[in-house]
Amino acid sequence: MIRTPLRPLARILDARSRGENPEAIERENIRIRHEQMRDQSRQRAEGRLLVLGVFFLCAFAVVGGRMGLLATSEPSEPRAEAPGSIISASRADIVDRHGSLLATNFETHALYAQPPAMIDPAHSARELARIFTDLDEAALLKRFTGKRKFLWIKRKISPEQMQAVHEIGDPGLLFGPRDMRLYPNGTLAAHVLGGASYGKEGVSAAEVIGVAGVEKYFDDYLRDPANGNTPLELSLDLTVQAASERVLYGGMKLMNAKGATSILMDVYTGEVVSVVSLPSFDPNDRPRPATKGDASDSPLFNRSVQGVYELGSTFKIFTAAQAIDLGLVNAETMIETAGPMRVGGHSIGEFRGKNYGTISVADVIVHSSNRGTGRLALQIGAERQKAFLESLGFFEATPFEIVEASGGKPLLPSRWTDLSSVTISYGHGMSSSAMHLAAGYSAIANGGRKVEPTILKQRGPRMGPRVMSEEAARDARAMLRKVVTSGTASFGEVEGYAVGGKTGTADKPRPQGGYYTDKVIATFAAMFPANDPRYVLIVTLDEPVETSGDKPRRTAGWTAVPVAAEMIRRVAPLLGLRPTVEPVDLSGITLTSN
Structure with missing residues (x-):
């Protein structure tokens, strides 16, 4: 950029020869330069406003077009497509004809291990066998000292068991959140409800799927996120x-x-x-299902x-x-x-x-x-x-x-x-x-x-x-x-x-x-x-x-x-059926007065 001097020597010498004040020339040049700078700033701002206006016009056009497309399309339930979204979906409750709960979800945790991160595998195996009586200490230690970098220990544990595992203090023992299926009435209506188990499993979630009874027959309905808050109503009367x-x-x-x-x-x-x-x-x-004998x-x-x-x-x-x-x-x-x-x-x-x-x-x-x-x-x-x-x-x-x-x-x-x-x-x-x-x-x-x-x-x-x-x-x-x-x-x-x-x-x-x-x-x-x-x-x-x-x-x-x-x-x-009162034979009854 070529800058014009505020006090040009030729004009100053000429002004002095005519007896004029050279500072007036400098002030005039400063005014002209400021006017040029304002004109440039105004043009730059107007350009930016024009670009911003075009951007907002395009954005509103896209939003308006999308709204118009949605308004003319058939309604449908949106479904997440991210990996793991199906796993984390909830399962609808099952209730009887009066709304009493027959099956619901319960938040719990799964226990897994990362053997490379374990400090004392022998101590962990011994303590886990004490907490979970169905686990074998020797088998656990063999798995912990093997080549595997990840292994499941228990698919679901109680809060008390979780606290006991926490107290072991081994960083290689970790917990994953789970939703388990809970039947609060125990054996009541067991053959109708059937039961549920885990399908796809990850560290942070696991899907619950029906394996028998109505849990399996209505599995798609119960797993549909659109029905998460609408329980499946059965004809059973719990009482x-x-x-x-x-x-x-x-x-x-x-x-x-x-x-x-x-x-x-x-x-x-x-x-x-x-x-x-x-x-x-x-x-x-x-x-487990019987593998031999009479079904x-x-x-x-x-x-x-x-x-x-x-x-x-x-x-x-x-x-x-x-x-x-x-x-x-x-x-x-x-x-x-x-x-x-x-x-x-x-x-x-x-x-x-x-x-x-x-x-x-x-x-x-x-x-x-x-x-x-x-x-x-x-x-x-x-x-x-x-x-x-x-x-x-x-x-x-x-x-x-x-x-x-x-x-x-x-x-x-x-x-x-x-x-x-x-x-x-x-x-x-x-x-x-x-x-x-x-x-x-x-x-x-x-x-x-x-x-x-x-x-x-x-x-x-x-x-x-x-x-x-x-x-x-x-x-x-x-x-x-x-x-x-x-x-x-x-x-x-x-x-x-x-x-x-x-x-x-x-x-x-x-x-x-x-x-x-x-x-x-x-x-x-x-x-x-x-x-x-x-x-x-x-x-x-x-x-x-x-x-x-x-x-x-x-x-x-x-x-x-x-x-x-x-x-x-x-x-x-x-069932609300009132007993019928049978008529009484009055032939043997004598009416008396006090």
Whole structure:
């Protein structure tokens, strides 16, 4: 830059020759230079303002365009895509129909080690084995002194255990935050909830995934961040579930059974208010699956949906109801039950060789006659019988929303002959689950509409297509009531609550073929109140033996029925059902005055 001098020599000499003041020249030059500097500063500032204005204009244009694009697009839930965001996502709670907590998340820590950073591996191994009794000191020391730079010690620890590890003071022992799944009620509803475990794991987080029950069936829903604050509402009633488990456990022990299951279902919605399978387990410490032996011996085995059995005489009411629905008979039609009766080269007998003679259809159910039911089945025919049972849902696994239910598909005969029709009419030759039976009895209880069992809370009735007429369902309910008042289920009467139901005792099949002579599946299928049923209750005992008498008794009337009666006595008030006051006979009462 070339600077102009403020006092140019030529002008000063010229000014002095003319007698002028040279300082005036200097002041004039200073003024001109200041004006030039101001002009340059103004131009520079105007340029900067122009650039800044253009920048803000572009920014507002981008924001406005993005807002317009969002306004015209379909709404969707944003999802983080950063690594580990899925791991750190929370899992929704599970609650019962009244909002009581069944499963939630609990903040805890995992323990891991970095062997290169450890000061005294031997001391750490010794102290860890003392804190965690399931760890082996020698095995820990071998791992700490190996070549690995990182290893897990415990996937989850309690605050007390964490403090104890802190006191070891080894910098190579570190903690990672964790969310663990907590079931505050312990074993309650264990087979429904199933359990959860860890999926992807990192030092700072681990994802919780369902491994069984509703935890696995609804895993996507529970893991979705959009549902983090919306719990999964089940149809279970926590108080009814607790009472049912207590009664069934006591009944199983009293009847010397190896296992048991019960199902309480709303006949209009299909909601399963209570479902129990024994023996049970604690989902907070879920045992490992059995690798050998009978699967039903494992506490993880869900007898309500996985247990597929011949359910015996509980099926007889379906035969009677279909025959009435088809117009072949009515409740008072007389049926010959005397022998002999041979079908397909096989003789059809009665329990303990009884002979009921000629009795009504209602008494066929009351006395539980195999021959009477078989003769009704022959009138119905194999094709119509198959279609009816299929309409009730007995040909496929139930749609009950736990993963184990898909494995409970009924076992059907390869050829549906006349002999098959007869034996199936009284519950042999076809195996199904207690959940299937509950859905079938619900159709009778609600007036003839199919109901699908569900574990989710419903907002109103959820009935399917009609499978039988209201008249046939009404007659069937009357027969079931008579079974309790004067038939094989006399121990099922509960004062104040009219109970209707049917017993079923089926010999257990041997793994190598044939049947045991001293092992049975005893079932009682009940509905209450019988005059206007609201609930169906199924109680099944595996290998029960009642030993209070001179001889061991295994039939459902002696084993499953008393357990079901006690369960109804306990849970009916919890369900809000008020007992009916029976009218009193006043003939022996004399009115007197004071």
